[in-house]
Amino acid sequence: MSKMNKTIDPAVNYLLPLAKKAGLETAWDRYEAMQPQCGFGELGICCRICWKGPCRIDPFGNGPQRGVCGADAHTIVARNLSRMIVAGAAAHSEHGRHVALTLLEVGEGHAPAYQIKDEQKLRDIAEKLNLSPAGKDIKQVAKEVALASLEDFSRQKHSIPCNWAKETMSAERVDKLAKLGVMPHNIDAVITEIMGRTHVGCDADAVNVLLGGLKGALADYTGMYLSTELSDVLFGTPEPVVTAANLGVLKKDAVNIAVHGHNPLLSEIICDVALKMNEEAKKAGAKEGINIVGICCTGNEVMMRRGIPLATNYLSQELAIITGAVDAMVVDVQCIMPAITSLAECFHTQVITTMRENKITGATHIEFHEDSAFDSAKKIVEVAIDAFKRRDNRKVNIPDYKQTAIAGFSAEAIMAALSKVNAKDPLKPLIDNIVNGNIQGIALFAGCNNPQVTQDNNFITIAKELAKNNVLMLATGCGAGAFAKNGLMTQEATEAYAGDSLKAVLTAIGKAAGFNGPLPLVLHMGSCVDNTRAVKVAVAVADNLGVDLDKLPVVASAPEAMAEKAVAIGTWAVALGLPTHIGIVPQIMGSSVVAEFLTEKAKDLLGGYFIVETDPEKAADQLFTAIKERRKGLGI
Amino acid sequence: MVRVKENFFIYADPRKCLGCKNCELACAIAHADCDLQTAVTKGLQLQPRNLVVQVDDMVMPIQCRQCEDAPCALACPTGAIYQEDGFVKINEGNCIGCKVCTMVCPFGAISITKDINDNSNYRTKKAKARKCDLCFSRIQDNNEVSCACVEACPTKAIMLVDYESYRKKLIEERGKELVRAHTKTKV
Numbered sequence: 001m002s003k004m005n006k007t008i009d010p011a012v013n014y015l016l017p018l019a020k021k022a023g024l025e026t027a028w029d030r031y032e033a034m035q036p037q038c039g040f041g042e043l044g045i046c047c048r049i050c051w052k053g054p055c056r057i058d059p060f061g062n063g064p065q066r067g068v069c070g071a072d073a074h075t076i077v078a079r080n081l082s083r084m085i086v087a088g089a090a091a092h093s094e095h096g097r098h099v100a101l102t103l104l105e106v107g108e109g110h111a112p113a114y115q116i117k118d119e120q121k122l123r124d125i126a127e128k129l130n131l132s133p134a135g136k137d138i139k140q141v142a143k144e145v146a147l148a149s150l151e152d153f154s155r156q157k158h159s160i161p162c163n164w165a166k167e168t169m170s171a172e173r174v175d176k177l178a179k180l181g182v183m184p185h186n187i188d189a190v191i192t193e194i195m196g197r198t199h200v201g202c203d204a205d206a207v208n209v210l211l212g213g214l215k216g217a218l219a220d221y222t223g224m225y226l227s228t229e230l231s232d233v234l235f236g237t238p239e240p241v242v243t244a245a246n247l248g249v250l251k252k253d254a255v256n257i258a259v260h261g262h263n264p265l266l267s268e269i270i271c272d273v274a275l276k277m278n279e280e281a282k283k284a285g286a287k288e289g290i291n292i293v294g295i296c297c298t299g300n301e302v303m304m305r306r307g308i309p310l311a312t313n314y315l316s317q318e319l320a321i322i323t324g325a326v327d328a329m330v331v332d333v334q335c336i337m338p339a340i341t342s343l344a345e346c347f348h349t350q351v352i353t354t355m356r357e358n359k360i361t362g363a364t365h366i367e368f369h370e371d372s373a374f375d376s377a378k379k380i381v382e383v384a385i386d387a388f389k390r391r392d393n394r395k396v397n398i399p400d401y402k403q404t405a406i407a408g409f410s411a412e413a414i415m416a417a418l419s420k421v422n423a424k425d426p427l428k429p430l431i432d433n434i435v436n437g438n439i440q441g442i443a444l445f446a447g448c449n450n451p452q453v454t455q456d457n458n459f460i461t462i463a464k465e466l467a468k469n470n471v472l473m474l475a476t477g478c479g480a481g482a483f484a485k486n487g488l489m490t491q492e493a494t495e496a497y498a499g500d501s502l503k504a505v506l507t508a509i510g511k512a513a514g515f516n517g518p519l520p521l522v523l524h525m526g527s528c529v530d531n532t533r534a535v536k537v538a539v540a541v542a543d544n545l546g547v548d549l550d551k552l553p554v555v556a557s558a559p560e561a562m563a564e565k566a567v568a569i570g571t572w573a574v575a576l577g578l579p580t581h582i583g584i585v586p587q588i589m590g591s592s593v594v595a596e597f598l599t600e601k602a603k604d605l606l607g608g609y610f611i612v613e614t615d616p617e618k619a620a621d622q623l624f625t626a627i628k629e630r631r632k633g634l635g636i
Numbered sequence: 637m638v639r640v641k642e643n644f645f646i647y648a649d650p651r652k653c654l655g656c657k658n659c660e661l662a663c664a665i666a667h668a669d670c671d672l673q674t675a676v677t678k679g680l681q682l683q684p685r686n687l688v689v690q691v692d693d694m695v696m697p698i699q700c701r702q703c704e705d706a707p708c709a710l711a712c713p714t715g716a717i718y719q720e721d722g723f724v725k726i727n728e729g730n731c732i733g734c735k736v737c738t739m740v741c742p743f744g745a746i747s748i749t750k751d752i753n754d755n756s757n758y759r760t761k762k763a764k765a766r767k768c769d770l771c772f773s774r775i776q777d778n779n780e781v782s783c784a785c786v787e788a789c790p791t792k793a794i795m796l797v798d799y800e801s802y803r804k805k806l807i808e809e810r811g812k813e814l815v816r817a818h819t820k821t822k823v
Contacts, residue, residue, distance in 0.1 A: 036788050039661035039672050056657065060664055060675070060682045589676050
């Protein structure tokens with residue numbers, strides 16, 4: 001660890017020595033203190049599902065080969081993995097449920113802080129969900145869409161698949177997944193089913209447990225898809241916007257409010273309210289008023305919809321506090337390190353938790369409810385202004401690093417840009433360029449940061465390598481954060497790193513769409529819940545070509561994955577037919593059956609499969625090989 | 637006369653040992669010349685040189701104590717086990733797997749195992765004695781004294797003990813106790 005670089009982010013490299021000098025501990029320090037990490041856990045062969053355990057399987061065959069109940073390494077690894085997947089599904093779909101319930105409230109007129117910002121999209125969704133919206137009042141449509149979405153959480157009939165899963169995939173894929181018995185009928189029920197079937201003494205056949213995991217992953221897909229689409233309805237569908245990223249976006253003379261977590265329901269309202277409270281901040285002495293910055297995926301949400309700059313991504317969230325310039329860090333759900341409150345104690349920073357089910361000891365809790373969202377937001381901004389008055393300017397260290405970043409490439413925005421090239425058939429320019437090889441394929445980067453690798457390095461290394469090979473790249477979540485902070489979401493990056501034919505295509509589309517130059521090298525598609533945006537584009541291409549997703553030269557990569565949500569996303573990417581790379585050795589290697597299923601057998605069953613490769617350059621090679629293999633299959 | 641320094645040895649504090657067996661894994665890997673993931677994916681059957689044992693409600697990792705008058709070295713008929721540079725060393729090439737060392741070891745710290753990864757058809761099974769060598773092989777590689785089990789222990793229950801400093805500390809502690817007892821009786 002000590003020999004490895006911690007990060008390639010210059011702002012983090014600037015702050016870490018300062019943190020060390022001040023005795024402030026970060027995730028990297030805790031990671032080092034945790035070394036070496038438990039080998040049984042690394043291999044996934046420790047079972048803690050019942051209290052006869054913990055049971056451990058000896059990976060070398062000398063000691064016990066079965067747990068007390070008789071479960072072997074394969075059963076244990078498969079159960080642990082499936083449980084991780086549904087934890088991810090639970091996190092995403094709780095987020096989705098929250099958004100759907102809010103849309104229902106809006107439809108019923110109970111949530112005054114919210115509006116329907118994209119009526120057309122709502123009508124399109126209603127059309128997709130077969131709700132015949134024509135001629136209906138928009139509020140009525142909102143209600144019907146919300147109810148149809150919530151039905152995906154409540155349907156009891158196993159034979160009817162979730163609306164949002166069935167209507168968003170190619171028909172062939174739906175059919176394939178239904179035949180395997182992994183099409184979800186009800187997100188909640190699937191999560192419950194998998195918790196039940198992995199209980200002691202139930203499903204013990206590793207492959208069957210894994211099929212359960214696939215179903216859980218597709219439930220995750222469903223929850224994510226509806227979450228993204230309904231968020232667009234409420235807050236607007238993102239369009240390209242030029243903004244900035246990295247800690248240099250904090251301002252010395254402003255009340256800095258960092259919104260952190262994943263859910264846009266509160267952060268959007270905070271942005272609305274903060275705009276109106278600028279004068280109060282100025283009265284408190286902040287010459288530049290209020291400066292909102294984003295962290296993690298809440299940051300991505302407000303970045304792509306409002307152009308609010310992104311301060312940093314997951315692994316360096318603590319460094320935002322260490323700048324001493326954040327007056328309030330407002331957090332909602334997911335990926336918030338509990339460490340931030342103890343760090344905040346060393347500064348004036350107020351950490352504010354907002355969700356009843358997500359509190360952190362040491363934080364100020366200001367509970368948020370949809371019906372009184374304005375009041376909560378106002379209170380939060382007041383606390384931030386108040387904290388600003390206590391800021392100790394001697395402790396302020398804002399690193400002078402920020403990069404321009406173009407964000408906001410929703411599926412709709414990509415189609416809009418393409419339609420500037422060909423209005424009648426927007427997909428044609430994309431498909432033509434894939435067919436003639438100007439674009440070799442498409443890679444979707446997703447997922448987290450992980451201290452097991454140099455922060456952001458895997459993302460940047462793989463992207464530069466693929467760019468050279470003319471692969472079009474999309475990114476979400478902390479991957480998008482990594483690209484934004486390190487300058488790969490710029491037109492300059494396209495000039496510098498893209499292969500000639502990719503550069504030509506990006507320039508042609510960019511110029512036609514009014515960018516005065518090429519599109520950025522990596523297209524920012526949103527937060528980690530937004531990966532389904534990329535699926536939307538891929539499905540459109542697949543439908544247009546009349547093939548299933550597993551034939552397309554499309555790959556996915558989570559080179560610094562960490563969260564259970566990432567495990568779920570990766571698994572549904574495989575279920576949809578994509579070769580999916582992970583750059584962290586997953587905790588499944590203790591079972592040859594599970595490892596083989598996910599990296600090989602899945603290919604026959606689903607078309608998609610996992611590629612595990614920790615070396616980013618080799619990973620880029622393998623991803624490109626997968627793309628070439630697909631091209632060969634299509635005869636192009 | 638040259639003064640002979642007593643051997644280093646590994647000692648575990650049973651009050652801190654949680655029985656997680658991480659030291660066993662680390663030991664097996666340290667003696668295999670590859671990392672955990674590779675060993676497992678390749679299906680190698682690695683051998684730890686230590687063993688976590690449970691006696692009543694105590695858990696304790698057991699490994700070679702590097703005895704000064706080592707019964708194993710005395711009993712070894714081929715001279716495979718011998719004293720050198722402060723270790724009880726073993727030259728596995730000379731070992732014939734006769735098990736005498738395992739019989740005389742007071743700690744049960746030596747085991748005779750065949751290298752299962754060696755699949756060739758031999759006239760003999762080629763099993764060898766395996767014992768803790770204080771990660772001697774690793775010391776040669778990277779020129780640092782670090783024992784894999786000591787590094788791996790999450791509760792720091794396992795220590796590499798330098799006998800001389802250990803004894804000095806012990807004497808000082810006991811001395812302090814005596815002094816305290818003495819001054820107390822005076823009062």
